Amino acid sequence: MASQSNPPESKHGNAGGGGMQIISFANQKGGVGKTTSAINCAAGLGMRRQKTLLVDMDPQGNATGGVGISKKQVRISIYDVLIGRYEAAEAVMPTSYENLSILPSNINLAGCELELVDTSDRAHRLKNALDTLRGFDYIIIDCPPSLGLLTINALAASTGLIVPMQCEYFAMEGLSQLVMTMRKVKNQYNPALMMLGVLVTVYDGRLTLSLQVMDELKKFFPNRIFKSVIPRNVRISEAQSYGQPVIQFDRACKGAEKYLAFVDELLAMRGAAPAGGMFN
Numbered sequence: 097m098a099s100q101s102n103p104p105e106s107k108h109g110n111a112g113g114g115g116m117q118i119i120s121f122a123n124q125k126g127g128v129g130k131t132t133s134a135i136n137c138a139a140g141l142g143m144r145r146q147k148t149l150l151v152d153m154d155p156q157g158n159a160t161g162g163v164g165i166s167k168k169q170v171r172i173s174i175y176d177v178l179i180g181r182y183e184a185a186e187a188v189m190p191t192s193y194e195n196l197s198i199l200p201s202n203i204n205l206a207g208c209e210l211e212l213v214d215t216s217d218r219a220h221r222l223k224n225a226l227d228t229l230r231g232f233d234y235i236i237i238d239c240p241p242s243l244g245l246l247t248i249n250a251l252a253a254s255t256g257l258i259v260p261m262q263c264e265y266f267a268m269e270g271l272s273q274l275v276m277t278m279r280k281v282k283n284q285y286n287p288a289l290m291m292l293g294v295l296v297t298v299y300d301g302r303l304t305l306s307l308q309v310m311d312e313l314k315k316f317f318p319n320r321i322f323k324s325v326i327p328r329n330v331r332i333s334e335a336q337s338y339g340q341p342v343i344q345f346d347r348a349c350k351g352a353e354k355y356l357a358f359v360d361e362l363l364a365m366r367g368a369a370p371a372g373g374m375f376n
């Protein structure tokens with residue numbers, strides 16, 4: 097079992113502008129690229145010399161598997177941390193990728209919301225756990241496909257939110273609930289939470305539908321769409337089935353190139369959200 101220690105304090109200090117950045121990838125829809133984006137964002141930040149922790153908040157554990165950690169290797173998971181059985185530092189595992197650690201998940205997490213429902217600090221369990229960690233520049237959280245207590249914990253712990261979206265029919269459906277959840281978390285638990293932007297994924301520029309939805313998104317979120325758009329690219333899903341971030345699996349493919357461009361865009365923002373917009 098890999099020992100679960102923190103990386104040393106970063107030489108670079110924190111990631112510029114305002115300390116450690118904690119970013120949730122959230123959207124209550126499944127299959128929009130949350131996990132893929134969280135994995136590649138975290139691995140890309142690591143490649144750019146940022147000490148990064150990927151936190152898997154989905155009971156399906158796809159982010160855990162996606163950085164090469166098998167179910168058998170996970171002895172202490174995010175579930176154990178959220179229910180207070182272990183410290184966060186005890187659950188953190190190294191990965192074989194540079195500057196990238198993971199706080200893994202497994203199916204135990206599925207029961208967590210019910211177990212926490214009667215506790216007074218139920219929305220702050222993740223925040224309190226992450227507050228005890230030192231030495232990371234970025235913490236990237238992969239949320240489950242719901243707006244329940246796990247996603248609320250993620251948003252309450254985060255400095256920023258990124259919403260991955262696919263250019264498909266009904267892409268905008270459910271957005272108002274997501275906006276309402278973000279506002280509720282901001283008001284009740286975390287006034288500092290910022291909407292960093294929408295990341296368009298699985299984009300196919302040959303489809304009229306993709307172009308139309310992209311137009312609609314730009315109207316709905318002026319100045320809030322990341323310039324780096326992630327194309328539909330089979331190497332991305334292949335990489336996941338090999339337990340590798342695509343930027344490691346095939347650095348030269350279009351998907352890897354765009355995910356790295358997205359990471360550079362994020363680094364250039366240094367935690368500052370663009371001004372204005374419906375999320376504030």
Ligand code: ADP
Nearest residue numbers: 126127128129130131132298327328329332333
């Ligand atoms: P979510 O976490 O939102 O449910 P995933 O990131 O797991 O979504 O993506 C859903 C599926 O689509 C996965 O099988 C993944 O490999 C695949 N996928 C994600 N992004 C792309 C892409 N840009 N091109 C091709 N397949 C993708």
Ligand code: MG
Nearest residue numbers: 130131154158
């Ligand atoms: Mg997922």
